Amino acid sequence: MWLGIPAGLVYTIFFILPIVTALFYSFTDWNMDRFDSPKFVGMNNIINLFQDEIFLRSLWNTVLFAFSTTILKTVVGLVLALLVVKKFRGNSIFRTLFYLPCILSCMIVGLLFTGILKQDGLINNFLTVIGQADLARDWLGSYGTAMFWIIIIEVWMWAGFTMFLFISGLQAIPREYYESAEIDGASSWKRFTKITLPLLAPSFTVVVTFNITGGLKVFDLVYSLTGGGPGFDTQVLSTYTYRAFGMGLLGKSSASALILSIFIVGVTFVLNKFLRSREVDV
Amino acid sequence: MKLTRKRIGTILTVLILLVISSVYIVPILMMVLGSFKTQGEALHMDLTLPAQLQFENYQHVIETGGILRGYTNSLIITVSAVAIIIIFGSMTGIIISRRGDRKGRGLYYYFVFGLTATMQIVTTYALILKLGLYGTYISVIFVLAAINLPFAVITFSSYVKGIPREIDEAAIMDGCNSFQLIFKVLLPIMKPITITNLIIAAIGIWNNFQVPLYLMSSSERTTIPMMIFNFYGLYSRDWNYVFAALVITVLPVVILYLCLQKHIVEGMTSGAVKG
Numbered sequence: 001m002w003l004g005i006p007a008g009l010v011y012t013i014f015f016i017l018p019i020v021t022a023l024f025y026s027f028t029d030w031n032m033d034r035f036d037s038p039k040f041v042g043m044n045n046i047i048n049l050f051q052d053e054i055f056l057r058s059l060w061n062t063v064l065f066a067f068s069t070t071i072l073k074t075v076v077g078l079v080l081a082l083l084v085v086k087k088f089r090g091n092s093i094f095r096t097l098f099y100l101p102c103i104l105s106c107m108i109v110g111l112l113f114t115g116i117l118k119q120d121g122l123i124n125n126f127l128t129v130i131g132q133a134d135l136a137r138d139w140l141g142s143y144g145t146a147m148f149w150i151i152i153i154e155v156w157m158w159a160g161f162t163m164f165l166f167i168s169g170l171q172a173i174p175r176e177y178y179e180s181a182e183i184d185g186a187s188s189w190k191r192f193t194k195i196t197l198p199l200l201a202p203s204f205t206v207v208v209t210f211n212i213t214g215g216l217k218v219f220d221l222v223y224s225l226t227g228g229g230p231g232f233d234t235q236v237l238s239t240y241t242y243r244a245f246g247m248g249l250l251g252k253s254s255a256s257a258l259i260l261s262i263f264i265v266g267v268t269f270v271l272n273k274f275l276r277s278r279e280v281d282v
Numbered sequence: 283m284k285l286t287r288k289r290i291g292t293i294l295t296v297l298i299l300l301v302i303s304s305v306y307i308v309p310i311l312m313m314v315l316g317s318f319k320t321q322g323e324a325l326h327m328d329l330t331l332p333a334q335l336q337f338e339n340y341q342h343v344i345e346t347g348g349i350l351r352g353y354t355n356s357l358i359i360t361v362s363a364v365a366i367i368i369i370f371g372s373m374t375g376i377i378i379s380r381r382g383d384r385k386g387r388g389l390y391y392y393f394v395f396g397l398t399a400t401m402q403i404v405t406t407y408a409l410i411l412k413l414g415l416y417g418t419y420i421s422v423i424f425v426l427a428a429i430n431l432p433f434a435v436i437t438f439s440s441y442v443k444g445i446p447r448e449i450d451e452a453a454i455m456d457g458c459n460s461f462q463l464i465f466k467v468l469l470p471i472m473k474p475i476t477i478t479n480l481i482i483a484a485i486g487i488w489n490n491f492q493v494p495l496y497l498m499s500s501s502e503r504t505t506i507p508m509m510i511f512n513f514y515g516l517y518s519r520d521w522n523y524v525f526a527a528l529v530i531t532v533l534p535v536v537i538l539y540l541c542l543q544k545h546i547v548e549g550m551t552s553g554a555v556k557g
Contacts, residue, residue, distance in 0.1 A: 003377045003464075004389055007370035007431055014428035015396055018409055022402035035408075083299055088292045094299045096540070097306050099547060103539050105489035107507040108528055111514055112309050115316070115327055115521060122312055122327040156305065164551045210554045217400065220491045224511065238492075245404055245496070253404045261400040268398070 026255035032248030045255035054232045055256065058240040062260075065151060065236060066215030066267075072155045073211050074204070077162025084163070085170050095167075098160035106157075110224025113153050114140065146226050146234045154221055158214075162207050169203030170196070205275040209268060216264050237263075313532075316525035324522035339526040343513075349530050351502070352509030359422050359505060360487045366427040367434045367483045368476060374431075375438025376464055380450070390439060396432030401425075407496045417498045422505075425493055430483045433553070441475040442468065481542075481549035488535075506531055 026045055030038035049055045080098055084091045101109060116122040117139040124136035139145050173196065181191050219238040222228060228235040228243065235243070237260040244253035308329070316324045317339055319332040343349060374393075378386045406425055407416075415421040445468065453467045469476075491507045498504050504512075510531055517523045539546060 003373040007374040007435060008389070008392075010366065010370065010424055011393065011396060011428050011431045014406065014409070014424045015399075015401065015431070018402040018405035019399055021408070022405040025405060025408075080302070083295055083302075086292065086295055088296065090296075094303065095547075096543060097303055099543075100306065100536070100539065102550075103485055103489075103535060103546065104532065105491065105507040105510075107491055107510050108532055111510065111524060111528060112313055115312065115524075116309060118327075120326060122308075122329075125326065125328050161550065161554075164547055165554060168551060206555050220507075223491070223495075241404065242495075245407070250404055250408065254402065257400075257402055257404055261402070264400055265398055 022254045022258055025251055026258045028251045030251035030254070032250065035250075038251060041251070045252050046259070049252065049256060049259065054235060055240060057232050058235040058237050061147065061234060062216055062218070062236040062238075064147070065154070065218055066212050068151050069154045069158075069215045070208055070211040072151070073159050073162045074207055076155060076159040077207065078166050078200075080159060080163040081166035081170060085167055095160075095163070098163055100160070101157040102161045104157075106220030107224050109153065109157055110221055113149070114225065117149055140226050141230050143230055143233050146230060150222060150225055150234055153225070154215070154218070157221075158211070162211065165207050165210075166200065166203050169200045173199045201275075201279040205272070205279060208275060209272055212271060213264055213268055216260065216267065313525050313528050316521055317529045319522050319525075321520050321522050324525060325519070327521070336522065339522045340530065343523055343526045343530060348509055348513070349506070349527055352504065352506040352531075355419075355503050355509075356488055356505040358419055359426070360484055362419070362423045363426045363430070363487050364480060364483045366423070367430045368479060370427075371431055371434030371479065372438045372469065372472060372476065373464070374435045376442050376468055378435065378439040379442040380447075390436075393432045393435040397436065401429055403492065403496050410497055417503065419503055421497050422493055425497065426487045426490060429493075430486065434479045434483065437475055437479060438472065441472060445471055477545055478549040478552055481546050482553040485546070485550070 025038060027040060027042060028038035029041045029044075084094050084098075114121075118124075119136075119138045119141075121139075123139065127133060127136045137145065139149050177195050177199075178191055181195060186194070217238060218236055219242070222234055222236050222239050223242070226234045228239045237256060241253050241256045241260070244250075244256060311329055312327060315329060315332060316327070318335045318337070319339075320334075320336055323330075323332055374389070378390050378393075380386075410416050410421040410425070413421075449467065449471075450463060453463050458467065488505075489507060490505070491511075494505045494508045499508065510527060513527050514524055517527075
């Protein structure tokens, strides 16, 4: 039994203990000035958060980001998987390329796309060349377009990962199903909707759960691309938490982080229930 | 040559894939080209070739950017944290699966909790401050290890469950003590799951930005992603340097990826399925 002690200790001290203390500190006015003597304030932090427009905005942005990226990654990933799963020379080159972004740090991807999207960036230069200069703008500095591009970049990064999850799902479908469908004269669209999609259900469960939890936690990409701006247009829960932390409002910051955690557990639970019920046995 | 329907389909697929590929190649191309340009050329983002290859950009970045320092830091942190995860994680995984009793099950669910819970970064920061570890390697190493331990413990224990107990019994009959049993018999059998855990933990920790940001933001000991971010803060007008710095950070990772591609892809995908 002693063999479990080292792992148990590290995990308890550096993971569990902060969670337990967060449960306590979220209900105090804990801040940098009164680091050692926080006062109990009951539900005040939570109530204040839900009355704070910026927090509500962050909550909405987090949900928007998580759901739209999940849908897009699922669709793009599935399309990519269907394209590269076909047998032809060189298909592994495409797989390698599409997977590449997801081993990179978000910071690197963030800086790369800053170069593409800034006022004198690649996209605007391209628009000027094709004579559409008036469409050019500071894509990450304008209201509305900033969030749109963060979503696109996240999909760019992780679509290849989703693709691989689908590839292993596609390869698990027995060939005979398609062969007998073909003999029965089913069109390729019919084969796709009646065989491929239903039998991919377990892959969908993994893809959606994985991407939703990842999306709700998003931090690095937003932080490196916009820092939550312009204004609070792209603020998400984890950047909101960091902002409160930066202002020294530790109690409020813990409460915000706690709400995010509870939210993640709730969403994953409901989604999992729903998706598993739709899986069919082969 | 007669074009069959299948052949046309394949050509069409490749054409579509080539178009999609450009979306992945263009940013990389822009980065590589930009890293060889002069400051004036690089400021105007495009895909033109530089008039003259400016190798000085790389020299400048290596001399002033602290990128090499960031590499050393990232290596120290990643290697130590991964070592903790693999050694402690496998030991715990083994005892959980080999003790089918209540204590073992309790420990198992204690770690399962860690898979669903999210890290509380603010109180982690406070804890590190209290322990006097702010800005040290140790703080980041232990926090990152703790985040990754649940997954390692769970996957190790379910893998060991699949190894027949007869192997243990045979080893003990041959005079193995429990130490030898673990390190000489079980660990070699656990190689596939060890590689999976190694890859998931190493990539996650190498790229992690949030933990160093909270626990050692402006320190000399900070990791590559943080270094790059700080570098951009200083040189945001000199895109030739920014691109050179990006190439230096990306290149080793990409080379490693191309060499270990099969393991990385398999490891990360099976990680998502089990997680």
